[in-house]
Amino acid sequence: MPVSLWAMEPMMPLADMPAMVLTPARVSQPQSEAPASVTVIDRNLIEASGARELYEVLKLVPGMTAIKVDGNVPTVAYHGTQARDSRRMLVLLDGRSQYQPGLSRVNWNDMPVDIRDVERIEVTRGPAAAAYGANAFTAVVNIITRDPRDISKHTVSVRGGNNGILDGRAAAVGHGDNTAWRASVSRRADDGYDEPFEGETRPDRKRIETLNTEWVWESDSHNTFALQVGGSQSRLERQQESGVADIGRYTREPVQKGERAFLGLEWQHVFSATHQLKISTYGQYNKEVTDFGVCYLDPFTGQQGPGGALLFSQELRELYSQNGGDTAATFAAVPTSGPVLSRYGSLQGVAGVNFCADSELDLQEERYDLEVQDTWQINDRMRLVSGANVRHDRVSSQAYLSGTEDNVSYRLFGNLAVDVLSPLTLNLGGYWERDQINGEHFSPRGGVSWRVAPGHTLRYVYSRAVRTPDIYEDQAITNIQALDMSEPFASNPEALLGWSPSYFFITQSSPGTLKPEKIRSEEIGYYGQFRFLELDVRYFQEELTDLLSHALNPFEFEPNNEGWVKHQGTEAQLTFRPTVNHLLRLTGAHIHTHTNKKTETRIAARDSGSALWAWQLASQWGVSTAYYFANDYNDYRYERADLQIRFRHRAGPAELEWRAVIQHALNKEPIVFEENQYQEDRMWLELEMKI
Structure with a gap:
């Protein structure tokens, strides 16, 4: 009889299964004893969701926002606050931090992994800096790829649908006497938002x-070595920057091109059944360039012409600096500025031409990381995980930093679990770190788990964490250069613009005095296992202070620590598996958010949740359906229903599986911002062959 599509092994009743998690305290332990609320999304749940992209399965996490705010750029945030700058959550991919040091973000598009390579995702809901350091601020998403020792077949798949969806993947695997390997290549493509906004189609393929x-x-039997290598390439059409569109006419739409590569090595040594050592190191490289072309308007006439070159003149830059970086004050001072008026007059002598130029927002990031972790079962009642880490981040950018900046950090950590009494477990953890930008910080966490009855546990957790300012926030010196200028400006920029190279007159500089963002969190939770049901309920209070809530881009730059947010709410997740052929998953969150900055409420939904049901109809047929809602994202309600039908059969030596998926928006409202029109149903058909 063929194996169930959603249960690859016969499934025991939930109460008889050891629900183990790895992420909260860096050690494998029963979920009931973990010092945090944890959501586990395993391979079966990933397949049942029908998700095409990795970020989408995180909709199954209570309190998690996982949407596309800018057409083709996913925003993922736990207890979401800012919509476009989601920088308060740590994401790990096989232990490698995907939190990028340059702009404090996680780029889900360029993540060098396909969703079908993922075996398991563990989400620690709540601050986890005591285990992973600064930037494990609101949550940790730990993505674990498939072990080649657990894969036996080669795979080829293709997928096509509306909205320009065209995907493909090929994966191979091999085994030796004591070795195993896997390799996969994949491609994803689509057209982004499909509805025009204000009569114009949004460029977001x-x-x-x-x-x-x-x-x-x-x-x-004592030593295991692992090598991981990979990378990604991306090409994204981006929407026009409103600040640029106000001063010019785009001649070439913005296109963002990205390249990423990584190399990771790991050695695990088992001293005994109760003691093991892990040494891991990795290097990551990321390059991203967004280029665009603009013909600039004369700032006085509002028309195209040679006067647009004044925006890239040395004299206007100097006047801007004299007026404290205030654009309005700068132009108010122009009538009394002899150098600016002289430059503008000379430009009027260049008759009959427009000033046009290309520009690029460039960013190159490198990270080198070495970590030693020791796991020791001291006795029957005590378990200790401890270790040290050193990391070197280097960021180069002309547009954001006007050069290259480095940050070296050192870390020590420890997490101790003690069975104080038979039903009581105490978890204590702390993480000390020091880096060149932010100095020293210590993040503690304490938790108590009380097993009130077999399979039923109450917990209390207190934790603090920080999010340290990134290299850009701390050391920004923006300079947008004019490239490939139109003639005669390209031939003689020093004579016509006063300098070479020539830069946009607006420049932004960080004060270098920003403090780390802080969070203090308390939670009371319940975790219960019944024969067919698993339930986790969490009540929490979170206080976020010293937040950088304002825009920090080359056109709007307001660096300060004035923001604060207070969250208070309840979350629940329920998994029900009455038989091997049925799976029901329910999540819900009710959160009250109070803040002094409206920007922090845009994706802070009061009520949100999901429901997923999967049913193996027969030996070859399976169906799953899901429902997601959030009320509201920036006053817009989000509501979607998905349906997936799967059919599996054999064709000679190959196993074929057909999948048909439809994603239906139930309310037809924009997503977060008015321009995000995403109203047409998404549909695709996929064929996967395993040999």
């Missing part, structure tokens, strides 16, 4: 290719 490989060698 994307194309992404990924490579992900792993090689594992078990040299003996």
Whole structure:
């Protein structure tokens, strides 16, 4: 009899299964004893969701926002606050931090992994800096890829649908006496938002290719080595910047091109059944360039012409600096500025031409990381995880930093679990770190788990964490250069603009005095396992202070720590598996958010949730359906229903599986911002062949 589509192994009743998690305290432990609320999304749940992109399955996490705010750029945030700058959550991919040091963000598009390479996702809901350091601020998403020792077949799949959806993937696997390897390449492409806004089609197509490989060698019973190599390439059409559109006419729409590569090595040594050592190191490289072309308007006439070149003149830059970086004050002072008026007059002598130029927002990031972790079962009642880490981040950018900046950090951590009494477990953790930008910080966490009855646990957790300012926030010196200028400006920029190279007159500089954002969190939770049902309920209070709530881009730059947010609410998740062929998953969150900055409420939904039901109809047929809602994102309600039908059969030596998926928006409202029109149903058909 063929194996169930959603249960690859016969499934025991939930009460008899050891629900183990790895992420909260860096050690495998029963979920009931973990010092945090945890959501686990395993391979079966990923397949049942029908998700096409990795970020989408995080809709199954209570309190999580996972949407596309800018057409082709996913925003993922736990207890979401700012819509476009989601920088308060740590994401790990096989232990490698995907939190990028340059702009404090996680780029979900360029993540060098396909969703079909993922075995399991563990989400620690709540601050986890005590285990992972600064920037594990509101939550940790730990993405774990498939172990090549657990894969036996090669795979090829293709997917096509409306809205320009065209995807493909090929994966191979191999096994030796004590080695195993896997490799996959994939491609995803679609057209982004499909509805025009104000009569114009939004430019937000994307194309992404990924490579992900792993090689594992078990040299003996005590030593295991792993090597991971991969990367990604992306091309995204981006929407016009409103600040640029106000001063010019785009001649070439913005296009963002990205490249990413990584190399990771890991050695695990088992001293005994109760003691093991892990040493891991990795290097990551990321390059991103957004280029565009503009013909600039004369700031006095509002028309195209040579006067637009004044915006890139040395004299206007100097006047801008003299007026404290205030654009309005700068232009108010122009009538009394002899150098600016002289420059403008000379430009009027260049008759009959427009000033046009290309520009680019460039960013190159490198990270080198080395970590040693020791896991020791001291006795029957005590478990200790401790370790040290050193990391070097380097960021280069002409547009954001006017050069290259480095940050070296050092870390020590420890997490201790003690069974104080038979039903009572105490978890204590702390993380000390020091870096060149932010100095020293210590993040503590304490938790108590009380097993009130077999399979039923109450917990209390207190934690504090910080999010340190990134290199851009702390050391920004923006300079947008005019490239490939129109003639005669390209031939003689020093004579016509006063300098070479020539830069946009607006420049932004960070004061270098920003403090880390802080969070203090308390929660009371219940975790229960019944014969067919698993339930986790959490009540929490979170206080976020010293927040950087204002825009920090080359056109709007307001660096300060004036923001604060207070969250208070309840979350619940329920998994019900009455038989091997049925799965019901329900999540819900009710959160009250109070803040002094409206920007922090845009994706802070009061009520949100999801429901997923999967049913294996017969040996070959399966169906799953899901419902997601959030009320509201920036006053717009989000509501969607998905349906997936799967059919599996054999064709000679190959196993074929057909999947048909439809995603239906139930309320037809924009997503967060008015321009995000995403009203047409998404539909695709996929064929996967395994040999």
